Amino acid sequence: MWGRALLAGLAGLILLYLILPMLVVVPLSFSGQSYLSFPPQSWSLKWYGTMADNPLWLEATINSLLIGIPTALISVAFGTLAALGIVRGNIPRAGLISAAMVAPMMMPHVILAIGLYPVMLELGLLRTHVAAIIGHSVIGIPLVFITVSAAVTGYNGALELAAMTMGANPWQTFWKVTFPMIRVGMLIGGILAFATSFDELMLSLFLTGAATRTLPRLIWEQLADYLTPTIAAVATLVFVFTLVLLAIVSLLQIRRGRAMAGQHG
């Protein structure tokens, strides 16, 4: 009995370690002091004020959105095509090809960054939003590929064949049958690709410039100079944004789980 309690306590401590950073950052952003003492002696919103006063933060946020949203769209388009091609295309050695599709996500980003840098330079795209969008899409496609593959594998491929016997051409088959069946997977994958782009630092360091600098890159640059609670305020906002995205994904997954259960019940 004691052993079990000890084990549960240990697991609890480790889980606490996992959420500790946010337990530090969030209170710190409301600190009334100008140095990083914890817990703060007084509370205020002044760091959110300082953040709002600095136009760089807004600019970087807009850049991150301008890069993240197209990244999500490209990732959804290519990731979905790849998933359909591999799952429904009856491909020999599909496992190997899937592994290759997922590889960009597993590869250290620095390798991709120093590889893309000269390519973007030659294309004249360096320091534009497009360069970062392309770079982030390379790591976003695998995420969509994974979620959409799961969705496509989750229902019988005869649905599409049935639509075709009834006279639906491939385009109609996709929009009337395939899309309704996989759109949740596409949406979840797209949100993941967006979140990944929104967090990504390494490719942004190499591919963006002063005018296209993303939020993580700005945090990174600010960190090198000063460790002010302003960053805690930014971090808290980013964290809340991430939690909202995560909540959306969880809700979608619960709904999809129910729909699947209904289908078989």
Place this chain on the structure above:
Amino acid sequence: MLKGANTGTPATMRKASWSVARLYRWMLLAPALFLAAFFVFPIIRVVLRSFSDPAWGVQNYERIMAGGPYLQVLLATIQTAATVTALCLLLAYPVAYVMSRLTGSLLQIAAACVIIPLWTSAVIRSYAWMVVFQRKGILNEALIGAGVLDDAIRFLPGSFAVHVGMVHIMLPFMILPLLANMRAIDRSLLRAAEIMGANPLVAFAKVYFPLSMPGVSAGVALVFMMSLGFFITPALLGGPQHLMAAVLIEQQANVILDWGLASSLATVLLVVTGAMYVLYMRLTGNATGNLKGAL
């Protein structure tokens, strides 16, 4: 009517102009071209550049192998990845074990503790650790307040902080495969072992642990592979004392502008990571299954 059914005209081979499977296979074209242009091609260029910048040959690799700081950083990277992997396994195993037996809201809270950090930006998490570890930070204040220390310790930059930060980022990637595996273990096997006279510890060691090995090996391969490419944590918390490969590559390319050396270091990193990826695929049989919980 009972005559042979198969006496048709001799068949000549033909290829139908249309097939469903072929249509689906065409869909692969666009993503394949995109990834070929912006993933495969850039990486091939990195590898080529490692042999051609500043001149054709293996001089970049000779510089790495000469035994100077570059080799040290590569070895330190592997060592750090190995230590982080071991620490993750040590911490993740009990957590996954406890979580595999939870249900209801306790499980949901525990799952949130695992998944929320996974979604939180690594830059922000490293910032938090900087706040914790700095000279007048939470850890020093707490230790001095408790009378353990007389004077503040300098944690930053340093290996201890790097390990704490990296383990923090990698821990969910160890917990999730373990959890997926442990939830599938049939617990009646443990009861069977105990009925046959094994005490709970022996039953655990002889039955449960071996059954959890697929999860362990998948998690170990995944965490080790991903730890090799770490950049943010060692760069912010490790400083010059604890360089890792990705940090060194970034410096060589972005600051020192020695692209030949950066490319050769990246090639070495690519080969090691690629080998780990192949191993990981062999162990799990698929690229995606173990991380589904995270996505």
Place this chain on the structure above:
Amino acid sequence: MAEHGSGLVLDGVTKRYSSVTALQPISIEIKPGEFFSLIGPSGSGKSTLLGAIAGFIPPSAGRILIDGRDIVDIPPYRRNIGMVFQNYALFPHLTVFENVAFALRLRKLSKAEVTEKTQRMLDVIRLSGMGERRISELSGGQQQRVALARAAVYDPRILLMDEPLGALDKNLREEMQYEIKAFHNKIAATIIYVTHDQEEAAAMSDRIAIMKDGEIVQHGKPRELYEHPRNIFVASFLGDANIFKIHDAKPDARHIKLDIGEGLSLSAPGDVASASRHYVCVRPESIAVGAPGAFNGSAGQNVLPGIIADVVYTAGTIRCRVKLGPEAVVTARLPFQRNAAFFATGDQVDVRWALTDTLLIPEET
């Protein structure tokens, strides 16, 4: 009906994958309006053949002609074929009504026409009040009917069915056999029906083709196949069969005398040559069982003594197995008669069947 459905000709249709041949060259003609069944064990190629007709699986060689026109190069969505899938493949995201209306909407019919035709079809399958239901809210039998309606609502001239009753339990399956048969009479289509259940095929079909290893072993009317199986495989796949290997054959008056081992001998029509490399097949329902001596003096019959091994009463019939020797056993199926006294395990009996029911068939062709 014949003037409505389309005729289908398979001419040397072959499917080879890199290492396996899924279909040997298959040639057969299916008449307009016919109910034609493909039966065979799993892996025999019947579903592959259906896939080739529907257009999912391009044949490696051969031609598929509908009303004389080769359709191999026509994509499935322009073939105007209807298909009922094994697990129905109903669209879970659409209502019952929208499932049935799916093909009509694609054909750009007016709203009123779509509603009218769909409603009429829902009446035919007796689901008129359930149009707004989700597929998941229907029972298995109802789903089956929706699948049927959905495939037939646009008047395809050929209707393919891939094990459409496989997912239903036995009672429902028999009921649905009548429904499908009645449905076939109402619509104007040629039906090609795949099943592994020979009884189902025999009950419904005008003609049956039996497949094995990618080949059609034999095809014909159900009764022809039953009475004149071409080989042991057909004999045992279609109905039950008592099969004995012939060890020796001698001429005997106008017949031949067959030695089937264990000291047992049978008479059969034919000559010695026809008995070489052959087996004897006797259908269980051709066999009568009686007390010893009951069949004495019957001419043109095989009469053998034996001991009852077991007796099983099933719906409407009595199945009893009679030991003729240490290994040899025959199964007889007798009609059930109320209050009739019958034999018990261990009783001495005679079994009897007519010489004309003693079929001589080869192992393989």
